[in-house]
Amino acid sequence: MKKIIVYPEKCTGCRLCESICSLYNEKKNDLSRARIRTLKKHSLGLSAPVVCLQCKKPPCLKACPVDAIKKEPSGLVRVDEEQCIGCEACVSQCPFGIMIALPEKVVKCELCNGDPQCVKYCATGAIEYGDPGIAIQKRRVSNMNLFLEEQEI
Amino acid sequence: MNPIAFIDLSTQTVAVKPIPEEIRRLFLGGRGINMYLLYNYLKEGIDPLSPENPLIFGAGLLTGTHGMATARFNISAKSPESGNLGDSNSGGFFGPELRFAGFDHLFISGRSASPVYLWIHDGEIEFREAGHLKAYNLPQTLDAIRTELGDQDIQVASIGPAGRRLVVFANVMCTIGDAAGRTGMGTVMGSKNLWAIAVRGKRPIEVVNPQRLMEVAAKQYRQITQTKGYKATSLYGTLMRLSISRTQGQEPAHNYQDNMLESGGEEFDPDVFVQKYEYGKMACFNCPVHTKHLHRVPSGEHKGLSGAGPEYGGAGYFGSSCGTGDWVTIMECWDLSNQYGMDILTTAGYIAWVMELYQRELIDESITGMPLRWGDHDAMTKLIHQMGRREGFGGMLSDGWQRANRRFFGERAKEYERYIPTIKGMTVDQDTRGTKAMALGAATATRGGGCHLRSRFTMEEMDLPPEATKKFIGRPVTSDPDSYEGKAYPAIWTENLCAVGDALGICRFVTKWLSPGLLGFNEFTETISAVTGYEFTPEKLIETGERIYNLERLFLIREGLDRKDDRVPERFHEPWKYGFQKGSNIEQDKFEKLLDEYYQEHGWDKQGIPTRETLERLGLSEEPSHLL
Numbered sequence: 001m002k003k004i005i006v007y008p009e010k011c012t013g014c015r016l017c018e019s020i021c022s023l024y025n026e027k028k029n030d031l032s033r034a035r036i037r038t039l040k041k042h043s044l045g046l047s048a049p050v051v052c053l054q055c056k057k058p059p060c061l062k063a064c065p066v067d068a069i070k071k072e073p074s075g076l077v078r079v080d081e082e083q084c085i086g087c088e089a090c091v092s093q094c095p096f097g098i099m100i101a102l103p104e105k106v107v108k109c110e111l112c113n114g115d116p117q118c119v120k121y122c123a124t125g126a127i128e129y130g131d132p133g134i135a136i137q138k139r140r141v142s143n144m145n146l147f148l149e150e151q152e153i
Numbered sequence: 154m155n156p157i158a159f160i161d162l163s164t165q166t167v168a169v170k171p172i173p174e175e176i177r178r179l180f181l182g183g184r185g186i187n188m189y190l191l192y193n194y195l196k197e198g199i200d201p202l203s204p205e206n207p208l209i210f211g212a213g214l215l216t217g218t219h220g221m222a223t224a225r226f227n228i229s230a231k232s233p234e235s236g237n238l239g240d241s242n243s244g245g246f247f248g249p250e251l252r253f254a255g256f257d258h259l260f261i262s263g264r265s266a267s268p269v270y271l272w273i274h275d276g277e278i279e280f281r282e283a284g285h286l287k288a289y290n291l292p293q294t295l296d297a298i299r300t301e302l303g304d305q306d307i308q309v310a311s312i313g314p315a316g317r318r319l320v321v322f323a324n325v326m327c328t329i330g331d332a333a334g335r336t337g338m339g340t341v342m343g344s345k346n347l348w349a350i351a352v353r354g355k356r357p358i359e360v361v362n363p364q365r366l367m368e369v370a371a372k373q374y375r376q377i378t379q380t381k382g383y384k385a386t387s388l389y390g391t392l393m394r395l396s397i398s399r400t401q402g403q404e405p406a407h408n409y410q411d412n413m414l415e416s417g418g419e420e421f422d423p424d425v426f427v428q429k430y431e432y433g434k435m436a437c438f439n440c441p442v443h444t445k446h447l448h449r450v451p452s453g454e455h456k457g458l459s460g461a462g463p464e465y466g467g468a469g470y471f472g473s474s475c476g477t478g479d480w481v482t483i484m485e486c487w488d489l490s491n492q493y494g495m496d497i498l499t500t501a502g503y504i505a506w507v508m509e510l511y512q513r514e515l516i517d518e519s520i521t522g523m524p525l526r527w528g529d530h531d532a533m534t535k536l537i538h539q540m541g542r543r544e545g546f547g548g549m550l551s552d553g554w555q556r557a558n559r560r561f562f563g564e565r566a567k568e569y570e571r572y573i574p575t576i577k578g579m580t581v582d583q584d585t586r587g588t589k590a591m592a593l594g595a596a597t598a599t600r601g602g603g604c605h606l607r608s609r610f611t612m613e614e615m616d617l618p619p620e621a622t623k624k625f626i627g628r629p630v631t632s633d634p635d636s637y638e639g640k641a642y643p644a645i646w647t648e649n650l651c652a653v654g655d656a657l658g659i660c661r662f663v664t665k666w667l668s669p670g671l672l673g674f675n676e677f678t679e680t681i682s683a684v685t686g687y688e689f690t691p692e693k694l695i696e697t698g699e700r701i702y703n704l705e706r707l708f709l710i711r712e713g714l715d716r717k718d719d720r721v722p723e724r725f726h727e728p729w730k731y732g733f734q735k736g737s738n739i740e741q742d743k744f745e746k747l748l749d750e751y752y753q754e755h756g757w758d759k760q761g762i763p764t765r766e767t768l769e770r771l772g773l774s775e776e777p778s779h780l781l
Contacts, residue, residue: 030357
């Protein structure tokens with residue numbers, strides 16, 4: 001399936017992804033509502049985006065006592081707002097800390113119905129929407145080129 | 154919209170007041186409302202380091218919103234560095250987080266009996282002990298407060314050791330690479346025993362039309378990232394200026410004695426910096442341009458030296474101005490200044506000044522304690538340590554050039570002032586001899602220092618035909634940068650763009666200040682409308698810029714400044730020695746005529762004082778009005 005692929009080394013930490021996420025999904029200018037987050041190592045000035053990886057075996061889904069979290073045939077992991085009781089059991093189970101507990105509900109990245117807004121605002125390509133298989137292939141090629149460069153071939 | 158907090162450090166009390174819509178519509182926010190507060194509340198003639206000097210923090214009207222590059226906030230007070238208008242702007246994430254924490258402006262008065270920092274979160278303001286932070290330098294302080302409060306998403310604006318020791322050009326930093334540097338706002342913080350402000354919040358910024366804001370932002374994002382210059386801007390950041398200055402002969406070399414640095418060599422080039430020393434890039438809030446560099450020295454004697462920057466201010470002033478093109482020297486001086494929390498431009502300006510005095514044998518080792526040869530790495534770093542610690546010869550500079558100059562030359566001090574290029578008491582930050590609209594903007598800049606952030610008509614050096622400038626700014630301007638002809642209007646147009654940009658919290662680097670293809674008044678009106686529902690026309694917005702600038706002018710006049718202070722440094726009357734604009738200088742008689750034209754265009758009298766009609770037209774005739 002297509003996912004948001006993260007290249008942390010390209011992130012400049014501008015938080016435009018968070019800003020558009022909250023505005024698009026919550027209609028609010030409130031970064032605490034964003035489903036994508038930028039982690040910061042302030043002393044080095046470095047940042048990295050964190051977003052739901054749409055796990056094959058989602059710990060959040062397993063943790064949900066009322067089966068409000070579902071994996072769709074496409075692979076997308078979704079929270080059913082109607083069924084969710086807001087217990088936040090999933091929040092503590094997510095190994096990436098990217099289930100977002102809001103005062104009134106729990107939300108997660110659901111890829112904006114196949115058109116993730118955040119990637120449109122990433123000027124450096126630190127987040128991309130695509131097939132991880134192809135992304136990995138690209139990485140192999142670039143590693144190969146790097147190797148060749150080092151060998152001065 | 155968020156209220157303002159009036160914080161009295163003497164009594165540790167807070168009063169929260171809404172900002173009347175009338176004030177919002179007249180001054181927007183950020184620098185605009187800061188100036189309104191400063192003009193209304195600052196008593197004439199007070200000592201900048203007295204508890205009566207208000208210290209005002211203000212986030213822009215659009216700061217923290219989904220508009221592009223809406224990161225910025227202003228800190229304003231009476232300046233201990235210049236004795237005049239103090240105002241400094243910073244990017245990063247502090248401004249947005251201040252708004253998420255529930256406040257748009259902070260008006261801080263009084264003086265705390267012991268060191269404190271403010272912890273502002275979700276509408277609450279706490280006073281906390283700060284004495285234990287004494288052990289830390291500036292970047293360490295930022296981290297220490299985050300760790301102490303237990304949240305890495307907290308944003309902190311802090312002073313460093315220099316601010317705590319009242320070095321008059323101390324800055325306020327809010328990340329390792331973002332500073333409100335000029336005019337000594339960190340010194341004012343230090344004088345109040347206020348060592349830092351930490352902010353964090355989960356309060357949304359009200360947006361009246363989210364759908365419209367998304368459309369406007371998408372359009373502006375494309376506009377910014379598809380401009381021809383975007384690639385270079387995002388790669389080199391402000392260091393772009395270095396290549397231009399070096400090839401065109403606009404370097405402030407040897408304290409502006411030369412306009413090209415001979416000893417720089419090919420190594421002194423942004424490409425070399427990027428390839429050899431850059432390990433990453435850092436952006437401000439909501440900005441696709443990400444101009445800030447992160448550097449690390451990979452090998453050699455200074456291996457491991459690391460930090461954010463340098464910006465052009467470092468390369469041009471620790472570099473060219475101090476007579477060196479050595480990146481390692483520039484980076485080390487840059488990092489040290491940041492660690493002490495001292496303004497880069499003033500620190501470097503003072504070093505270049507004393508190096509020239511040493512070159513001319515006006516001061517010698519009996520007073521300096523060391524040789525001060527141009528570009529001497531050890532002398533430069535030692536001077537910075539001394540300034541930051543108030544020790545030795547460097548410590549003589551910590552109270553500002555005026556006092557140091559008097560200590561060097563006693564009764565004859567006045568005649569030696571020509572060796573330190575200043576405007577309105579601040580060291581200048583650009584050589585504008587060959588660009589007359591910029592020279593005018595620099596001479597009249599309300600915060601002094603020839604400030605390129607108050608008025609710098611960048612299009613002047615782009616060789617644009619008059620039809621093109623007419624399209625961009627409303628009047629044709631000659632493509633000859635050396636001509637005085639019609640240069641008052643573009644200087645004023647740029648002032649207004651800068652004033653409005655600061656009142657909105659938008660960075661210069663995404664506006665027409667940098668390049669005509671970027672955002673301008675038209676785009677600003679669209680974002681303002683989507684966020685606040687206020688309907689401005691570009692003309693109304695330009696008038697708002699004028700209002701802010703005129704209020705700053707009133708401030709200066711009240712403090713005793715007038716036409717005599719709207720001048721370029723004496724040195725700028727000497728011709729440039731090198732480059733294709735060799736021979737360019739500022740001719741006093743022509744400049745005076747241009748100044749007349751500028752005053753007239755502004756609606757000011759011959760002394761540069763706004764006339765009654767001008768103040769009435771701008772709604773300033775009742776100031777100070779104390780509506781807030």
